Amino acid sequence: MEYVTFPVVGMVGGGQLARMTHEAGIPLGIRFKLLSDTPQDSAAQVVSEVVIGDYRDLDTLRAFARGCDVITFDHEHVPTEHLRALEADGVVVRPGPDALVHAHDKGVMRAKLTEIGAPCPRHRIVSDPADAAAFAEEVGGFPVILKTVRGGYDGKGVWFVRTPADAEDPFRAGVPVLAEEKVDFVRELAADVVRSPHGQAVAYPVVESQQVDGVCDTVIAPAPGLDEALSGEAQQLALRIANELGVVGHLAVELFETRSEDGTPGILVNELAMRPHNSGHWTQDGAITSQFANHVRAVLDLPLGDPRPRAKWTVMCNVLGGDYPDMYQAYLHCMARDPQLKIHMYGKDVKPGRKVGHVNTYGDDLDDVLERARHAAGYLRGTITE
Numbered sequence: 001m002e003y004v005t006f007p008v009v010g011m012v013g014g015g016q017l018a019r020m021t022h023e024a025g026i027p028l029g030i031r032f033k034l035l036s037d038t039p040q041d042s043a044a045q046v047v048s049e050v051v052i053g054d055y056r057d058l059d060t061l062r063a064f065a066r067g068c069d070v071i072t073f074d075h076e077h078v079p080t081e082h083l084r085a086l087e088a089d090g091v092v093v094r095p096g097p098d099a100l101v102h103a104h105d106k107g108v109m110r111a112k113l114t115e116i117g118a119p120c121p122r123h124r125i126v127s128d129p130a131d132a133a134a135f136a137e138e139v140g141g142f143p144v145i146l147k148t149v150r151g152g153y154d155g156k157g158v159w160f161v162r163t164p165a166d167a168e169d170p171f172r173a174g175v176p177v178l179a180e181e182k183v184d185f186v187r188e189l190a191a192d193v194v195r196s197p198h199g200q201a202v203a204y205p206v207v208e209s210q211q212v213d214g215v216c217d218t219v220i221a222p223a224p225g226l227d228e229a230l231s232g233e234a235q236q237l238a239l240r241i242a243n244e245l246g247v248v249g250h251l252a253v254e255l256f257e258t259r260s261e262d263g264t265p266g267i268l269v270n271e272l273a274m275r276p277h278n279s280g281h282w283t284q285d286g287a288i289t290s291q292f293a294n295h296v297r298a299v300l301d302l303p304l305g306d307p308r309p310r311a312k313w314t315v316m317c318n319v320l321g322g323d324y325p326d327m328y329q330a331y332l333h334c335m336a337r338d339p340q341l342k343i344h345m346y347g348k349d350v351k352p353g354r355k356v357g358h359v360n361t362y363g364d365d366l367d368d369v370l371e372r373a374r375h376a377a378g379y380l381r382g383t384i385t386e
Contacts, residue, residue, distance in 0.1 A: 007300055008033055010068030012055050014041030016346040016355070017074035017276045017292075020284070022047050024292035030300070035064045042346045043074070058082045065091045072249060072299045073275055076103040077151065094197070094248040094299040095274045102245050103274045106178050107149040116244045118237060119268050121256075123180040125149075129167040132179055136161075139181040146170040147178045158214065183268060185256035189223055190279035191238035194250050194294040194304055201242060202294065202307045203235040204287060209254070209279050215355070216278045218374070219316040221286055221309060224366060230257070230265045237267070250295040252277035278318070278358075283307070285342040285360040286314025311362035313369045317377035319357040321350040324382025327357075334359075334376045341376050 006029045011018045014036030022032045035051050036044040044050045053060040055078050065071055070092045083097035102109040110123050122139050126132045136142045148157040161167045170177045188209045195201040205222035238253040254271040280291035289305025297304050334341055345357035361373040378384035
């Protein structure tokens with residue numbers, strides 16, 4: 001008698017996104033195999049089958065892929081040529097290299113988005129500080145934004161440049177530099193969608209993402225006061241990008257909401273992420289099917305789950321490390337104060353400014369939901385003590 005075995009998902013990267021994706025696969029009986037940098041990484045603490053190795057080494061990737069039914073990722077940094085080699089070996093890679101390169105390389109992303117007519121800030125690749133200054137003149141003067149095309153995240157690899165002298169640092173990384181106009185935006189939004197190999201796709205409510213020092217601090221779902229037509233436009237744009245780029249799995253489209261001189265609202269694409277994303281952490285407790293569960297479903301080509309919200313408002317606040325390392329002691333206060341509070345910790349050592357967890361709150365009153373989330377995150381960090 002033959003038995004159908006449950007598939008094995010190979011996850012490259014051992015961070016918190018891998019940890020939470022693994023958690024979403026547990027109820028489905030999905031087996032996970034992890035390629036992690038160290039045994040202490042967030043996901044390596046909870047996944048039973050862990051391979052310690054360097055994702056930049058092709059032989060390591062090939063050995064890891066043996067026994068996996070599909071390979072997916074918690075970051076976009078695996079070299080594109082290695083992913084093409086895996087596909088040539090017959091390995092199923094989702095999202096594939098043809099899609100993932102647009103999240104791996106910001107220059108490639110901007111070129112493709114421009115080609116398909118997606119609204120973007122004015123931009124071009126610049127060769128040196130003098131060229132950056134020339135670009136600034138083209139867009140009306142400094143300040144401008146400079147980004148290394150590869151390797152940046154959470155504000156790293158991004159420079160706010162006010163003068164030609166400020167433009168020198170980005171070129172020291174030895175990779176191409178993308179210059180973008182500084183957008184005078186109203187706020188930052190994110191449109192999260194999930195797409196499966198056979199083309200089924202779902203869209204989550206568009207959220208407001210609030211940043212502090214280049215790091216996501218608070219996400220409000222749905223984005224309060226967002227024009228209904230603009231919300232639909234953002235969702236349709238994200239679905240079109242996912243389809244045009246052939247994305248399989250979760251796609252986060254980070255957006256700027258803008259206002260024209262006559263007050264007309266608009267959107268511009270800021271960044272893309274082809275993996276579960278901070279802007280979607282609210283879905284763990286606030287949506288019928290979380291971004292993590294739908295990412296698992298998508299990479300296995302299972303029918304996607306309902307993305308609709310469970311509550312009128314859900315707020316996610318990141319918990320950053322501070323000077324108070326024993327966060328467990330704060331649970332007593334946080335849980336007693338708010339029995340509906342959902343705490344998600346990543347098993348990381350507490351370091352100042354490091355993302356070590358997040359909290360989710362939900363309810364019918366936005367001010368109340370916001371206050372509860374911010375209080376819990378602040379108390380866990382130690383910036384609030386009562």
